[in-house]
Amino acid sequence: MIDALVDPLEFGFMQRAFLAAGLAAIVCAVVGTFVVLKGMAFMGDAVAHSSLAGMSVAYFFGGSIFWGAFAWAIPASILMTGISRRTHLSLDTSIGIIFASGFAVGIILMSRVNNYTADLFGFLFGNVLGVSWNEVALIGGISGAVLVVVVAFYKELLYTSYDATMSAASGIPVRFIQYLLPVLVGITAVVSLKAVGIILVLALLVTPPATGALLARRLPGIMAYSVATALLATILGLYLSFHADFPSGPSIVVVATGLFLLAFLFSPTKGIVWHRNRLTGMPATESAS
Amino acid sequence: MKDTTDKYQNKPLSHESTSLTQAPPDDVQTAPKYELSSGGDYAEPHPQELALEVRGLWTGYNGHPALENINLKVAQGEIVGVIGPNGSGKSTLMKAILGLVKPWKGGAYVMGQPAATRRRIVGYMPQMEDVDWEFPVTVRDVALMGRYSGRGLLRRTNREDRDAADAALQRVGMHDLGERLIGELSGGQRRRVLLARALANDPVLLLLDEPVAGLDATAQHRFLDTVDELRSEGKTVVLSTHDLSCVSEWCGKAACLNRTLIAYGPPGEILDEQVLSETFGSHLLLVHTDGRAYAYEHHRHDTASDVETEGEAGT
Numbered sequence: 260m261i262d263a264l265v266d267p268l269e270f271g272f273m274q275r276a277f278l279a280a281g282l283a284a285i286v287c288a289v290v291g292t293f294v295v296l297k298g299m300a301f302m303g304d305a306v307a308h309s310s311l312a313g314m315s316v317a318y319f320f321g322g323s324i325f326w327g328a329f330a331w332a333i334p335a336s337i338l339m340t341g342i343s344r345r346t347h348l349s350l351d352t353s354i355g356i357i358f359a360s361g362f363a364v365g366i367i368l369m370s371r372v373n374n375y376t377a378d379l380f381g382f383l384f385g386n387v388l389g390v391s392w393n394e395v396a397l398i399g400g401i402s403g404a405v406l407v408v409v410v411a412f413y414k415e416l417l418y419t420s421y422d423a424t425m426s427a428a429s430g431i432p433v434r435f436i437q438y439l440l441p442v443l444v445g446i447t448a449v450v451s452l453k454a455v456g457i458i459l460v461l462a463l464l465v466t467p468p469a470t471g472a473l474l475a476r477r478l479p480g481i482m483a484y485s486v487a488t489a490l491l492a493t494i495l496g497l498y499l500s501f502h503a504d505f506p507s508g509p510s511i512v513v514v515a516t517g518l519f520l521l522a523f524l525f526s527p528t529k530g531i532v533w534h535r536n537r538l539t540g541m542p543a544t545e546s547a548s
Numbered sequence: 549m550k551d552t553t554d555k556y557q558n559k560p561l562s563h564e565s566t567s568l569t570q571a572p573p574d575d576v577q578t579a580p581k582y583e584l585s586s587g588g589d590y591a592e593p594h595p596q597e598l599a600l601e602v603r604g605l606w607t608g609y610n611g612h613p614a615l616e617n618i619n620l621k622v623a624q625g626e627i628v629g630v631i632g633p634n635g636s637g638k639s640t641l642m643k644a645i646l647g648l649v650k651p652w653k654g655g656a657y658v659m660g661q662p663a664a665t666r667r668r669i670v671g672y673m674p675q676m677e678d679v680d681w682e683f684p685v686t687v688r689d690v691a692l693m694g695r696y697s698g699r700g701l702l703r704r705t706n707r708e709d710r711d712a713a714d715a716a717l718q719r720v721g722m723h724d725l726g727e728r729l730i731g732e733l734s735g736g737q738r739r740r741v742l743l744a745r746a747l748a749n750d751p752v753l754l755l756l757d758e759p760v761a762g763l764d765a766t767a768q769h770r771f772l773d774t775v776d777e778l779r780s781e782g783k784t785v786v787l788s789t790h791d792l793s794c795v796s797e798w799c800g801k802a803a804c805l806n807r808t809l810i811a812y813g814p815p816g817e818i819l820d821e822q823v824l825s826e827t828f829g830s831h832l833l834l835v836h837t838d839g840r841a842y843a844y845e846h847h848r849h850d851t852a853s854d855v856e857t858e859g860e861a862g863t
Binding site for chain 1: 643646647670680683690
């Protein structure tokens, strides 16, 4: 049993994988809490998919794939918000346009490369076991920067998410915050690409915060449970991947989903198993106060 | 609570001192058509005592005017009820006072200063639908948000803010429910939390947008009792409503709004059939139930069915 836990850590690639995936999981869990509360899941998914264009451009011209994705994701996040603000088009429409166009450009460029399928597979589903120390440092640095921004603007992010009109009336720069949050989501998605890939980034952004929302009442508690869930899923998922020889990204996602299901069934306040027998947690019913 | 009021009263507040933005326009001074100044309690207030003055205000959305030439003077310690049908500009008026909607012309002045520079002494309570009641925050969290306008960007709230938020909750009788999630509250309690948030910064002026819409009569009375206590403590209140009896009973002045200010004065003197039908349109129907008067409007756009629907006040 002990060997099963220690053995993987003797490999350098597993050490790097634990660090890279763990860092990505933490930042996803924190930013993802706002994503879940604001119903921005589609946006996170779209930024990740559209950044395939940036990755492909970088790959095609021999640049850094990470910075390629990064350079694409930030303007894409701003454009999604900007298009819907400047026109009468809804946010999900403008997200859809950016989502599909970026992905299409990425696929066209990738089709010009010889070993097209193998590399594309790595982009789509991540390859955290192949992460280098340089990439670990990069993921760590950017994750740290995102967390610092979230902590610094926590009050503003919280208030703007909850009630944009009132926060504008309080003098909070609501427009800045409403652009900041999508950009943070975009950066977070890119940071996580190596760990879980374009298609599964959404799971890291949404599943741990959703689990947190079933376990805690207030926002800070939800975030804490979200981080714990994400880290647990990463660690267990990588062990699962190592011992069962499963692909790493999907293993992490499967474990995270399992943890969500446990919370869904057995959460002390919101789990469906207990809830049938309990009346607590019901909203107050009197009409006057 | 008195302190703030006195502090602002003692300041020289002549309109000439409004150097922060452009001087208020003097060209537009059209009074509302039916303005009555009754002597006694509601005599024309001295300009330096005005908690709120709206002068020649025009504003709107996408080039369509929502408010045309609004002139309004509210003395300190008054409750003014703004009534009008859907889309008459009640919410827009409040948003213009808060600076959330930019005036095309004219402007609003709080304690003699341009309202946009006076946000910290204006408490605002938005309509119930504007708030996300599923958001995972507690009653105390929401009250604390009322203190954010006093804090700069990147500043955390401190002990003083938490004490002020607790005092505001105490004031509206919600202190014991401080740890409840807002989603767990009843309709009356939800309104009290929003009122506490508006009070947390100890404002001079309270803007309450449809604070009692959808409440039953008992809960309405309790809420408006609290509002009246706040008035007797020196707060000035502007609230919008659809309930005419609420205006007659609780408000010192009524402002009948339908894009223009149709009438402004003590409700007993201005709320006659002519003013009401001009405010609500020719299809206004007044119904008296439970000793309360409701203004029903005819939905002119509704061609499929000719039903009379109650105006803004959902039940």
